[in-house]
Amino acid sequence: MAGVSSTPTSIFELALKRPSLRGADAHLLATLFDIRSGQAPCRLSSKLSAKYGLSMDNQQQVVSVTDRVLGGQVWYNVERSRKPQTFMQAEPQQDPTDGGRTCDFCQWETLTAEDTFGRIERQHAVTASNLFKYCQPCHGLVLFKHHQPLEFSLPQLADVLLCARSWFRAAHSAHPSAMHPFFLWNCGAHAGASQFHGHAQVALSEVPFPGSERLSAAAAAYASSQPGRSYHEDLVAAHRAAGLALDSPHRRAWALASLAPTKDMEVVVIGSSLECADFQLLLYVGLRALVDRLGAATFNVGIFNISLDASGTESSEAAPLLARVVSRGKVSSRASDFGGLEVFGQASIGNTDPYAVFTALEATLLEHS
Ligand SMILES: [Zn+2]
Structure with missing residues (x-):
């Protein structure tokens, strides 16, 4: 050291x-x-x-x-911290779902798709199948069960990780030829998220x-x-x-x-x-x-x-x-x-x-x- x-x-x-x-x-x-x-x-x-x-x-x-x-x-x-920023915006990162009232992920039971092998559910998190996939054969989501994306505790994060772990096992069991897992989490529009509600993505690919x-x-x-x-x-x-x-x-x-x-x-x-x-x-x-x-x-x-x-x-x-x-x-x-x-x-x-x-x-x- x-x-x-x-x-x-x-x-x-x-x-x-x-x-x-x-x-x-x-x-x-x-x-x-x-x-x-x-x-x-x-x-x-x-x-x-x-x-x-x-x-x-x-x-x-x-x-x-x-x-x-x-x-x-x-x-x-x-x-570079002195560099002028000319593209400022007044109200960044507004919640477009009226505090969750129109949020699909808050209504995950009815407004998210389900993988063919079902959902993995824990106290603070649940999986869904991604409705608009970029990966085959399996592309899922792990949703927090609460709406605000920046407000999460250690038990809530742990449940997301444990849901992901079970999802990878279930997906691989359903598709044994798919050997390549990846976990990613885009939080906020700047990071590529398309939904405000906190969620990670899980993918299992053959390539x-x-x-x-x-x-x-x-x-x-x-x-x-x-x-x-x-x-x-x-x-x-x-x-x-x-x-x-x-x-x-x-x-x-x-x-x-x-x-x-x-x-x-x-x-x-x-x-x-x-x-x-x-x-x-x-x-x-x-x-x-x-x-x-x-x-x-x-x-x-x-x-x-x-x-x-x-x-x-x-x-x-x-x-x-x-x-x-x-x-x-x-x-x-x-x-x-x-x-x-x-x-x-x-x-x-x-x-x-x-x-x-x-x-x-x-x-x-x-x-x-
Ligand atoms: Zn929500």
């Missing part, structure tokens, strides 16, 4: 202090990530300098982090999802290039060396303030299964940290490496469950957080420093422990 005196407090400090980080795992930072810092210059007129409070002879420190294993990349520059395949292939390539090592363990260790890894109370799951976030505020949660209480807790902590402490009102969740083992026992050789949570930008802005850099460059802009995300994670875990 990095020594206290050398633990950075921002991604910019990490870029400068990285060579002096102490600890057995510090070298893993360089193995997994290319982190570099540089100055980007420009000249401003006196009028422009006065308007944005920037020096006329301008130098901006820009840090890039490139994920050497998965290939993602993120760019950080604190000056693999490329994102899952890329992760599996990259982890396998890492293990063969680093004999005796595990990508997922080293991912945790590299974040711990940077001071960005949080252990669950029983050390059965880990939450990482991602060094190379797919989108803003990314938290990566690693655990054994959807049934693992520590995994459920840290996913909850990650989501509540984004919503309650960092102001995210729209987010995506994706869960990779879901096991279809009907016995419920996890193989020690299986890759651990890995969830990603990202913010999808400011709901006060009509502008998309997905531009050409993301669509074509496979890179993103780091608006929130991962050390701010980690501080929010620590405080949220403390609050819920």
